[in-house]
Amino acid sequence: MHQTIDHVPTHTEWRTNYVTFPDNPDNKHLLQYCCPVKLIESLLGNPTWSEELVFVPQKEYFDRQRSRRIYNEMWTGKWWYSVQSLLPQGATVAPVIIATDKTQLTQFSGGKSAYPIYITLGNIPRRIRRKPSQQAMLLLGYLSVDKIMGSNLTKREKSSRVQWLFHDSMRIILEPLKEAGRKGVEMDCGDGYVRRVHPILACYVADYPEQCLVTCTKYGTCPKCRSEAKNLGSQTPEAPCTQKWTLGVINQAKAASSTLSEFHAKCMAEDVSGCVQHPFCDIHHCITPDILHQLYQGIFKHMVTWCEDLMDPNELDARIRSLPPAYGVRHFKNGISAMSQISGKERKDMARILLACLVGKVPRGVILTYHALLDFIYISQYPTHDDVTLGYLQDSLDLYHKHKSVLVNLGVRDHLNIPKFHSLLHYVDAIKQFGATDNYNTEAFERLHIDVAKEAWRGSNKRNAMPQMVAWLERVEKVAGFSHYLQQLSKHSVEDEIGLQKPHAL
Numbered sequence: 001m002h003q004t005i006d007h008v009p010t011h012t013e014w015r016t017n018y019v020t021f022p023d024n025p026d027n028k029h030l031l032q033y034c035c036p037v038k039l040i041e042s043l044l045g046n047p048t049w050s051e052e053l054v055f056v057p058q059k060e061y062f063d064r065q066r067s068r069r070i071y072n073e074m075w076t077g078k079w080w081y082s083v084q085s086l087l088p089q090g091a092t093v094a095p096v097i098i099a100t101d102k103t104q105l106t107q108f109s110g111g112k113s114a115y116p117i118y119i120t121l122g123n124i125p126r127r128i129r130r131k132p133s134q135q136a137m138l139l140l141g142y143l144s145v146d147k148i149m150g151s152n153l154t155k156r157e158k159s160s161r162v163q164w165l166f167h168d169s170m171r172i173i174l175e176p177l178k179e180a181g182r183k184g185v186e187m188d189c190g191d192g193y194v195r196r197v198h199p200i201l202a203c204y205v206a207d208y209p210e211q212c213l214v215t216c217t218k219y220g221t222c223p224k225c226r227s228e229a230k231n232l233g234s235q236t237p238e239a240p241c242t243q244k245w246t247l248g249v250i251n252q253a254k255a256a257s258s259t260l261s262e263f264h265a266k267c268m269a270e271d272v273s274g275c276v277q278h279p280f281c282d283i284h285h286c287i288t289p290d291i292l293h294q295l296y297q298g299i300f301k302h303m304v305t306w307c308e309d310l311m312d313p314n315e316l317d318a319r320i321r322s323l324p325p326a327y328g329v330r331h332f333k334n335g336i337s338a339m340s341q342i343s344g345k346e347r348k349d350m351a352r353i354l355l356a357c358l359v360g361k362v363p364r365g366v367i368l369t370y371h372a373l374l375d376f377i378y379i380s381q382y383p384t385h386d387d388v389t390l391g392y393l394q395d396s397l398d399l400y401h402k403h404k405s406v407l408v409n410l411g412v413r414d415h416l417n418i419p420k421f422h423s424l425l426h427y428v429d430a431i432k433q434f435g436a437t438d439n440y441n442t443e444a445f446e447r448l449h450i451d452v453a454k455e456a457w458r459g460s461n462k463r464n465a466m467p468q469m470v471a472w473l474e475r476v477e478k479v480a481g482f483s484h485y486l487q488q489l490s491k492h493s494v495e496d497e498i499g500l501q502k503p504h505a506l
Helices: 002-006 036-044 047-052 078-082 155-183 208-215 243-255 260-269 291-310 311-320 346-350 354-358 363-381 389-403 404-411 419-435 442-446 448-458 465-501
Strands: 015-021 022-033 069-071 091-100 116-121 138-142 186-190 194-205
Touching: 002 260, 002 465, 015 155, 022 078, 022 155, 022 465, 036 116, 036 138, 036 186, 036 194, 078 091, 078 194, 078 389, 078 419, 078 442, 091 419, 116 363, 116 448, 138 465, 155 194, 155 208, 186 448, 208 419, 243 260, 291 311, 291 354, 291 363, 291 442, 311 354, 354 363, 363 389, 442 448, 448 465
Parallel strands: 091 194
Antiparallel strands: 015 022, 022 138, 091 116, 116 138, 186 194
16 A cells, blocks of 8 residues: 555655765765745645635725724735835745744653754735645755764864754755745646746744754844844844844854854854845844744743742742632642643643732732733734734833833842843834734644654654655655545535536526
């Protein structure tokens, strides 16, 4: 049966490449990936949602006076308009959304992990993209997770090689996008039309460590602006980082350095840790907000941790346990202080009840600070924004900055120069550029780990697993495609039968 399935043709052709270092050619790092242009063509050519695809930017307003612009889908943002103006007449944009996230394959022992890359398009409505059953988010490839070998390498040299390996691998995988984005490619779309499509990188979805890795930014600083680590608590961002500026710093440090240590020191002095170049885009501008890791697993996690210094944890647990059960609200019967390995869903459940349990036990300034942060978390997740709601978002951020000093005065923190708190300054601009935050939240891609990484891992014999995982995924895709074909065939047969039964008009 496997041999029969393997002979079935598919639109995704997997490629294999090896990345090596000049001084250690025997240590090969396996890289398996698909052509991103072919995957984009398959997404645009899928007849399932052909009538739902959008190929032109749109401006939507709340009223007839056009005083309040609406931002929801990606095509309602300003980025699409600015890029469309650079393309020739008749061409259309395919906003490419790339996501990378390393995930663990084993739970208790073994330490095995996978590094998948996902790709999707902003032309597809978000309600379709967020459903795994629609297969609108595709696996682009697997990056190498092998360790950097070399007993004579220092810790800094190994860290530099990890960065070099990542960027060289991404350069190989995304190389076809450069030419396609610059000149355009004719693609057969699902609605029967042939369009000249320019696939252009719009959003890069990742958590904070990978954002620093992708943008060659020093860890502990901002990957979007030039704010120094000691000034991240400022209420206004610094000048934005640009790809040209980052490459200029790297090239100047390279020309003025004779050793790796000297080069590393010069880059670090400019908060640069090292970039993939693509037409019509800037990698710093492509970095988008992350509700899951920045807000719930970042800011709210800090807020819960600070509660241990603000009040007795046992009393907080007692207050949480005494809350009456309510519909839609999780009841933590054992409190929250003893919980470990807390998931994003559990963080969301905690956020609904935390503020009420602090009233009367912490100073008013802390209540206002927490109130402002929770307001920001919830407002930022609106599925539709306009200029008024973005004003609410900015007001909650201003209220936080007004009262945040109480945390330092109480000795909870020495400073608030935290990168994830600084990232709140960039939310309003990101929503205006790319639409609402659910267009690029990592939570949608986290769900894909189960299908393309963990299930594929279980389908292998756990030895040299990556090629087996690719073969398993190809077979699953072919079976799913055949099932979809049978469903479409049955659907058309039913429609034809209904049409034959309709009475003829007199």
